[in-house]
Amino acid sequence: MNEDIEELARLLPAPVEADLAPDRHRLLKEHMMQEIQETVPTGPRRRVLKWAFAGAVPVMAAATALVLIGGQPTTTTPPEPKSPREVLLAAATNVRKTTSTGRYFVTKTETGYVFPARGYDVLGRRYTEDWEPRSAQDRPWGVMQHLGAAPFGPGSEAAWHVDGSPTVWTIPGDNKNPEATTVTAAAGPRTNFGRVMVQYKNGGSTNVARTFVLGGKVMSAETMAALPTDAAGLRAWLTERYNADPDPSISHRDRLIDDALHLIADLPVTAQVRSAAYRMLAELDTSQLLPNATDQHGRTGSAVTFPVKYEDGVTTLRVIFNEHSGDVLSIEQLTAAGKLRGYTLMVSSGWTDEQPPAG
């Protein structure tokens, strides 16, 4: 049946084995990925997942260089009671003083996730460091590490002994993450991913640098740099995305909170956009203020809570931030019972002219 093909191949053999040069392969692929990112049909739900359930799925990276994020300076004047709105507006004003210049946007993040074991909870922790270049010509870089896991919460230690002091736990799969995940008490090696890992809804993943999820869609670094710098404009811009990409599992308001928190915490935007995001949060009327909250690293800041309704039972997001600098210290997810479900702690986040580590 294929004699014709065989004869033709003898008559006129393929004359050239012309592979793409490796650098051309890489450049052409990056070009293609950039072109298609803007028109991704249904955005991966990574963003919501990230705060809502940090479950052992390595989601994405986070944060940065220059100055480690610290708590509030101790003040000599007695603190006067303020409203959440006032504190968020103070942060909106103060964050404008931060720099938006630099070659890299660097986020260093610790993600914590709490899961149930036999009669007690376990807290797993993961470190992620991500260097996103402003220019497509610069090299992205990132590293991820499992920091270990341990019994968590009152009485958990004793219950863990009763359980036989296991050092490996299994988180069963669910609808969102069908695969069961194994978590070890011991820390894991640092994994250099070089480029940002993006996790997709059906479990696939890719390494695409300089792409970020906002409004449920994958956005390029260029889009991030051109966002509206006023609260109303930003809100309208995001709402337009939500309308274009409806998600019945989450309300517009909850999506707005989620996106605003990412904008102030770990997205490569200007100080003006972060300020607008703080203002957007200040305009939401349902939030509580805790003036002296402490994050999982013991750093102190103002905390504002937002009631949300996530499919996995998270009912409250608590953002702890430094109102004097606009830095976000940590974003915590709590259940209706007030239990910690997970957190994303910003070790640092911001722009820098430093170069990423070699390798």
Next chain:
Amino acid sequence: MLRTGLKVELPTRDQLRDGEPAAFDLLFDAFANTVHRHAVRMTGDWAVAEDIVSLTFLEAWRLRQRLLPEGGSPLPWLLGIATNVQRNTARAARRHHDALRRLPVQQSVPDFADELVDRMHDATRLAAAQRALGRLRRAEREVFFLCVWSGLDYAAAAEALGVPVGTVRSRLSRARDKLRKIVDPDPEPGPFGGQLDGGRTSAARSIQEKHR
């Protein structure tokens, strides 16, 4: 960046049809070279071939929902798109002119002299083969490229071109009859060796220049 282990992974048709960026990432890794070789052989022009690679994958993205949900490797579909792109490079380039404008700048010559010599040698042999193929009708030539030089079987070529298998078979048969008459089966150095073909197309490039 080393991407060991990902190279051989193929995206599913569902993932491609759903517009998963990760699926196109894998698709590119798996088949960019195959499409590039195909394009070089069709056009004899390395610069145009890179444009065809880019345009083929952008067209694949645009037309992803036309990929049939059932079937094996997506390669025949991809080579079919490459064939269409080559047939009308200018139209595809117009459709994606913004994207092409952002294409990474090409090196006009290879980095190393020996690579350049290799390429000239390749180009010479290719030009010779293409003069022979110039005797075929376009439809026969397209089937020839797909089946003989890119290794698709009749059914895959039929899927690529959207024609019945019988049509593929008869086109190849005619191509064989014609080439038997004009090609020395033991071409050393070959009946058409020598000059590079002069008037090579660069429609995509010239359109791209206009928008730069």
